[in-house]
Amino acid sequence: MPSVPQFALVDVNNFYVSCERVFNPKLEGIPLVVLSNNDGCAVARSNEVKSLGVKMGTPWFKMKHFARQHGIVTYSSNYSLYGDMSNRVVATLRTFTPDLEVYSIDESFLRIETVASLYGGAIPMGQQIRQRIRQWTGLPVCVGIAPTKTLAKFANHLAKKHSAFDGVCDLHALTHPERLAWMLRIEVGEIWGIGPKIAQRLHAMGIHTVLDLYRASSKTMRAQFSIVMERIGHELHGIPCLELEDVQPRKQILSSRSFGAPVESLEALREAVASYLATAAEKLRRQQSVAGAVHVLLMTNRFKEHEPQYNPSITIPLNEACDDTLRLTAAALKGLEAIYRSGFYYKKAGVILTLLSDKAQRPVSLFDDATTHKKSEKLMVTLDVINRTFGQGTIRSAACGIEQPWAMRAESRSPRYTTRWDELPAVQ
DNA sequence: TCTGGGGTCCTAGGACCC
DNA sequence: TCTGGGGTCCTAGGACCC
Numbered sequence: 001m002p003s004v005p006q007f008a009l010v011d012v013n014n015f016y017v018s019c020e021r022v023f024n025p026k027l028e029g030i031p032l033v034v035l036s037n038n039d040g041c042a043v044a045r046s047n048e049v050k051s052l053g054v055k056m057g058t059p060w061f062k063m064k065h066f067a068r069q070h071g072i073v074t075y076s077s078n079y080s081l082y083g084d085m086s087n088r089v090v091a092t093l094r095t096f097t098p099d100l101e102v103y104s105i106d107e108s109f110l111r112i113e114t115v116a117s118l119y120g121g122a123i124p125m126g127q128q129i130r131q132r133i134r135q136w137t138g139l140p141v142c143v144g145i146a147p148t149k150t151l152a153k154f155a156n157h158l159a160k161k162h163s164a165f166d167g168v169c170d171l172h173a174l175t176h177p178e179r180l181a182w183m184l185r186i187e188v189g190e191i192w193g194i195g196p197k198i199a200q201r202l203h204a205m206g207i208h209t210v211l212d213l214y215r216a217s218s219k220t221m222r223a224q225f226s227i228v229m230e231r232i233g234h235e236l237h238g239i240p241c242l243e244l245e246d247v248q249p250r251k252q253i254l255s256s257r258s259f260g261a262p263v264e265s266l267e268a269l270r271e272a273v274a275s276y277l278a279t280a281a282e283k284l285r286r287q288q289s290v291a292g293a294v295h296v297l298l299m300t301n302r303f304k305e306h307e308p309q310y311n312p313s314i315t316i317p318l319n320e321a322c323d324d325t326l327r328l329t330a331a332a333l334k335g336l337e338a339i340y341r342s343g344f345y346y347k348k349a350g351v352i353l354t355l356l357s358d359k360a361q362r363p364v365s366l367f368d369d370a371t372t373h374k375k376s377e378k379l380m381v382t383l384d385v386i387n388r389t390f391g392q393g394t395i396r397s398a399a400c401g402i403e404q405p406w407a408m409r410a411e412s413r414s415p416r417y418t419t420r421w422d423e424l425p426a427v428q
Numbered sequence: 429t430c431t432g433g434g435g436t437c438c439t440a441g442g443a444c445c446c
Numbered sequence: 447t448c449t450g451g452g453g454t455c456c457t458a459g460g461a462c463c464c
Contacts, residue, residue, distance in 0.1 A: 036433075037433065038431090039430085039432095041431065043433095043464095057432085060431080061430035062430085103464085105464070192462095193463080195461065195462050196462095197461065227438080228461090250434095250435075251435090253435095254433080255433090255434085256433070258431090258433090261429085302431090409430090
């Protein structure tokens, strides 16, 4: 049995952009961006857009003119579609091995050392993964393979950026001098866990490339930075410090949105907070947790420096932890009323469910009323089933409002092709 | 006019205890 | 003039990820 671990990182290329192209092949080869919520920033860019020099996170209003000049096509984000496509990719990966960690909406880590030989080795297995995902979902992926997760991320970066790898880079297959040569070519900030701040400090210490970091003393790194950096150092040397992780229930659940236009009135804020809370509570029940407290926050527009700023927040503890939307809504609105001040233009509101615990182990308080409990239980199950079947918000509390004039902008969202019967793609 | 949303982990520092 | 030592717990803030 091989004793060296082999991690494979499978990552969809330009995920949101690729999802749009699956259902609209005319977009192939055309410069394309997908915008964040509220049509705020560019969060996904096709290769054509990347080579035009548009950076990740560029505010849309700043690039609108440039986009028109270069024929860039834009879409609002369509999370129903991306979430569903993501599930299909993961289901496809599970046909290769159950030993898998879903790391993000478009990335999964696999342990492949025990199964790679079934496919004729790691690289042929990587190629079959690419081929099968392309055939079953229409999405392009790249695969990085290495003895640690950090190196697998690095290998994936190489597979993406250098066509010589044909979409699959296995670091085991390179000689030691070849690996060092690649490390010399890549900037240290590309390494998983090295963000802009730490990259800057590393530069100041004369560490510019991955190779520089690879050669730095782990003692110095531990002293200058934290245990996280020491771990990165070990991982770069092929000593695994990170294992595949099981899905853990969230420790907090946040739901927040910027408004389509500034909001002043308490009434509108009440609707928004109630709506966000409904989303968060649905996620809470899905992971079978109960919340012990509700945190509510408001924000004014931080980019308008001349306008008065006010960013209050408050935590409302609950007498007993629960997952009931109506009771959580009451707590959230109580919090909102406590922090609301008139005379400000609010840009964003949010709720965070915290002090989460396993519902099955929920402590029963002295004042627990079994009848009320059962009713709430039934009501929430019914609510979730209806909303899952007929679409989010089909049944909601009256506090969420009807017109919702504060709702975010999404001016060019594609149809939810795979999750709504009335938006199925038509074939001509 | 227009600038996203949802997470985790680590550390430092303060409160508090004996 | 001169004011201990050792521990835990909690929180806020900062860093990172996608």
